[in-house]
Amino acid sequence: MAPMTANVRPVRLPLGPTGFARVSGVSRETLEKLTAYVELLGQWNRRINLVSANTIGDVWRRHILDCAQLAKYLPRQTRVVVDLGAGAGLPGLILAAMGVPEMHLVESDLRKSAFLREAARIMDVPVTLHPERIEKVAAFPADAVVARACAPLDQLIDYSEKFLSPKTVCLFLKGETAGDELAAAKASWTITAETIPSLSDPSGVILKLSAISRAAP
Numbered sequence: 001m002a003p004m005t006a007n008v009r010p011v012r013l014p015l016g017p018t019g020f021a022r023v024s025g026v027s028r029e030t031l032e033k034l035t036a037y038v039e040l041l042g043q044w045n046r047r048i049n050l051v052s053a054n055t056i057g058d059v060w061r062r063h064i065l066d067c068a069q070l071a072k073y074l075p076r077q078t079r080v081v082v083d084l085g086a087g088a089g090l091p092g093l094i095l096a097a098m099g100v101p102e103m104h105l106v107e108s109d110l111r112k113s114a115f116l117r118e119a120a121r122i123m124d125v126p127v128t129l130h131p132e133r134i135e136k137v138a139a140f141p142a143d144a145v146v147a148r149a150c151a152p153l154d155q156l157i158d159y160s161e162k163f164l165s166p167k168t169v170c171l172f173l174k175g176e177t178a179g180d181e182l183a184a185a186k187a188s189w190t191i192t193a194e195t196i197p198s199l200s201d202p203s204g205v206i207l208k209l210s211a212i213s214r215a216a217p
Contacts, residue, residue, distance in 0.1 A: 010202045015060040023199070024068050026098065033097040033123040034064055040119050041088060048111045050088035066200040067091030070146055070171045071098045073196065073208055078143040082106065082163050084134055085150035089116050091173070092146065096125040106130045106137055134159045141165040148173040153181035157189050157212060170209040173198070178205045190215050 011023060017038075021031050038059055044050055055062040067090045074081070079101050083092030086105035093116070096103040105120075105127050107113050113131040120127045130137050139162035147156050153172065160170055174181065182193055192211040198204035 014058040020060045036122050044115050061200050067094040069199045074144050075169050080142045081144045082142045084147040084159050103127045106134050108133045145170045154185040172207045174207050176203050
């Protein structure tokens with residue numbers, strides 16, 4: 001797994017690939033894969049809505065760094081990761097480029113699934129694509145479950161349940177409503193939760209959840 005450079009202060013200024021590499025500490029090979037992804041994202045985003053058009057100008061901070069920061073919080077020796085509602089492959093394809101051996105991308109939108117398939121080919125990263133609704137994916141244990149802009153937290157945990165083992169960690173990128181979402185989720189779930197400030201967005205956080213189980217009625 002490619003390391004993330006320790007940095008507790010959010011990056012506020014736009015980044016290019018060189019700045020991203022300096023902040024993240026990724027290898028040249030990983031940077032080449034991510035650069036290929038960024039180029040393809042720009043091309044496809046003109047045809048289908050993968051990310052907001054007003055974020056493309058700062059794609060290395062707003063999207064690549066935002067997702068790459070999760071690598072630091074994956075369990076040691078992580079092998080299997082599930083990205084729920086993978087969309088443009090954020091964060092799944094980014095983490096695959098950074099060394100996750102077995103990345104599962106769940107995305108029911110067929111146009112987005114086509115992009116994910118082409119991006120994985122261009123980047124030369126190993127992924128398993130599930131072009132179907134999360135509810136229809138067969139259950140299997142994962143070391144980590146990740147998601148970004150997919151659903152409210154209580155629903156994300158419900159989606160994640162079929163992939164949970166006692167050691168599974170969930171890493172969800174959230175915004176200013178994270179505290180409220182966590183409080184609401186605790187009405188239905190017993191959770192060990194850590195709220196980590198985002199490196200890419202001063203108003204964002206990473207919710208790191210573990211020891212997840214349904215709360216007693």
